[in-house]
Amino acid sequence: MKPRSLPLVVLPGASGHAPDCAPFCADPSERDRVLVLRYPDWRTHVDTGLTGEALVDTLTAEIMERLPQAPAVLLGVSIGGHFAYATALRLESLGHGVAGLCILDSGAITAARSAQWKARLVSHAADLLRRGRPGALALHARQLAWRGLFRLAGDGLPALARDYAMPLRRIGGIDPAFAEELSMRLLIRMTATWLQGLGAAPPCLRAPAALLRTRATVSNDDLWRRRCPDLRIIDLPGNHETLFEAENAAAVRAAFLAATAEWGQAAKPTNENRS
Structure with missing residues (x-):
């Protein structure tokens, strides 16, 4: 299986808007392999009492329904990186192939304002x-x-x-x-609170992972190393708000393609459950 033929599942940032997926495709013909997941809107949040676990359940179920056999590459942007990590763990525990996890500028998430x-x-x-x-x-x-x-x-x-x-x-x-x-x-x-709990004693993801990040989120490198032992870190230009501006898009594309080039080789489902 060629790596670029793998489905790409995108989990957006908290705004729910998916980024331009062109940087994640080797050529325009690959756009049809991209599956962008959506988060519930605010009315659903309050009606159902949204929890992190419930959100991961929903994301996992949608991936397994829409990609029942194919191993997938998961790409999480900002807060979506944390959701993608938890979803990848769940998929692995259920025996669904995870070809790799790409985390794009995902820093610490808290309800309080950051110092900067x-x-x-x-x-x-x-x-x-x-x-x-x-x-x-x-x-x-x-x-x-x-x-x-x-x-x-x-x-x-x-x-x-x-x-x-x-x-x-x-x-x-x-x-x-x-x-x-x-x-x-x-x-x-x-x-x-659930997101912070993920960092207390994080389970290790078996699939390979890549952290593509700007200087703004460099302080979280150790957290992602604990979560993903097979982790490659690549620096990106710009900042969290300008990642997808024209002057940075080429660098994002080059980093993503370089990080995921070999991921198709070991993407086989397993029936082993995570303990």
């Missing part, structure tokens, strides 16, 4: 100005306004979303940035 959040936001805003993108800057500002409002709710955000679902839905219909930011904040808040 102000500097990161200012840097991103300055970069949008430098690029001459006032529309993107205005959207960025609107997202930050909604994000600050949702952070004020703290751990009460899921209950607030449940109790005021109808008015929140109407606001989301007027401003898509509101609905996207609410989904993102709920996804992070409702899975943050």
